Amino acid sequence: MKVVVQVKLLPTLEQASALEATLRVCNRAAAYASQVAFDKGLKDRNGLQKEVYGDLKATFGLSAQPAVRVVKKAVDAYTALKAGLRAGKLGVPTSRRYRKAVGSAIVFRPEAAQPFDDRCLSWQYDARTVSIWTVDGRMKGVRFACSPEQFKTLVECRKGESDLVRRGGKWYLVATCDVSEPDVYEPVDWIGVDRGIVNLATTSDGSNYQGRRLGRYRRWQARKRAELQAKQTRSATRRLARRAKKEKRHAAQVNHKISREIVSVAQRTGRGIAVEDLGGIRERVRLRRDQRGTFSSWPFHQLGEHLAYKAKRAGVPFLEVDARHTSQRCPRCGHTERANRSDRDHFRCRRCGLAGPADVVAGVNVRDRARSAWAFVTMPVPPPV
Template identity: 75%
Template sequence: MRSVVRVKLLPTPEQASALEATLRACNRAATYAAKIAFKEKTYGRDALQKLVYGDVKAMFGLSAQPAVRAVKKAVDAYTTLRANLKAGNLGKVGSKRWRNATGGPVAFRPEAAQPFDDRCLSWQTDARTVSIWTVDGRMKNVRYTGHPDQLKTLVEYRRGESDLVQVEGKWYLLATCEVPDVAVREPVGCIGVDRGIVNLATTSDGTNHQGRRLTRYRRWHAKKRTELQVKGTRSSVRRLARRSGKETRHATHVNHKIAKEIVSVAQRTGRGIAVEKLGGIRDRVRLRRDQRDKISSWPFHQLGQHLQYKARRAGVPFLEVDPAYTSQRCPRCGNTERANRPTRDTFCCRRCGLAGPADHVAGVNVRTRARSAWAFVNMPVPTPST
């Protein structure tokens, strides 16, 4: 399983200056290569490299391997663009968003991440330093630090490229690690997880992870952003820049905590984890104008991703099941109708009278469907009789 380990660099002021100059030079070179590719309609790596390799080295002060990486970065950007166009992620053909994406060459931000392979970057894990190529020459003994667990993973499983990133004046390296898969065991049952907005996650065991605090936190950030945008001074712009990404990082942290707790319970009790398959929900559901912002910022997909990869690392089975009518179906008698859910928070079966929290009932239905799905997928194939 591929995993990414992030370590924080601790460069001196001189080293930080060289890293910044390198990052900007590499992104200027990649932007230049992307312009030539767009002009000449040449998007293959070998063909584009023949066109721009010499210019990239001479114009931007790159040595051989960083010049190759800059060309590869431009080629990969166009490959990603074509994949997004094919998948319809950039709107219909001819739409404004589609025209903006295809009307000009790809451009890279001056501080965009830059990949380095083992020819340009070497790790000294015992000393916790790296040696990295810069426009000022090879820079050695750049110290780094990180979480002990991640540093251990870095030592044992690092493979391939590492990306140099600058975030709010701080420097990081994102290292790709190939962690061996853990054998998935046979579960004795499943934990059904119902995801939502008011309650971020409710399990079939009755554990409820409420989203009230996260909603208040987001509302407070939205209010502060509005106040600073209305003010419009240079000081308010600087404060907006400092606050950028803070809300997203907090939501990610909350999702990590929820996923870690659910996976640990499943691992301890020998069960699997099941969630509703909610892909494309924004395209299927029609929303009022006042609901769109809340739904668009709802981190249900990220929570599902965290559950999936944490379960995989722990050897816990993970399933996605059909979400249809999970909050309207009675888990005892099977009666399914909209009237079974008189309010958002409550469930009451019109046939047998079973009542309880609606999200808990949905979690139980997800668990039931997961049992059937697991039994079907793992059904032994009958051998033909001789």
């Protein structure tokens, strides 16, 4: 499976200046290639490369391989745009966003990430340095730092491109690694995970990961965001962007911690992980106005992705099951009724009297559905008659 490892570069002032100049030149060249591709309808790599290769070298001073990388960057951008349009991420064809996206060439920020392959970038693991192509020539001895786990993954599994990124005045290399996947074992049972807003995750074992702290943090950020938006200055706009990134990183860290603990328990006990399939829930649910902000910032999808890829790396079975009525169905007698859940926190079956925390009951229902789904998937196929 493909994973990325982000390492921090520690360049000197001269090295940082050369890296910045390289990013700006490469992105100007990519914007030129993108404009040519848009004007002449060249979206394939070979056709665009024949058209702009000479200009990229003569006008922008790029070497052969960086010029090829710039062409691929422009082509990949149009491929991603086409996939986004097909998936409906920019609305219907008559929407303003859709028409704006298809009506002009793709542009690149002056400091957008730039991909480098092994001909433009080499790693010296023993010295903890990299050698990288720049507009000022090949630059050697650029130091990098990372955790021991990241370094081990780099040495053993790095394969393919690495992206040069500048973020918050700091330099990073994002390396692609091809990590081998362990075989998925046969689970002895399942851990059902119910995802929510008040409780970010509740397992069928009764483990509860509350979202109160994250909710308070988000409300505090919303108040600060409103104060900055009222100022309407450039400085306020820059601070808003920094706060948005900080809030996003905080939520991602919370999801990483939760998913890591759940996968660890599943691996230790030989069980699989099952979650509800919540795809399209934002379109299905109608909310009051005061609930919309909380619901739209609910990071359930990211938590599901973290669980899926961490389970895959650990060889833990992972399933998504039908989410319908998991919080209203009695796991003992099967009676399903909205009145079974009298409020958000409590469940009590109107038929058999089973009672307990509502989120735990939902997790148990998810677990039971995973048992049935796995038994059906692994059911031996009878020989043809």
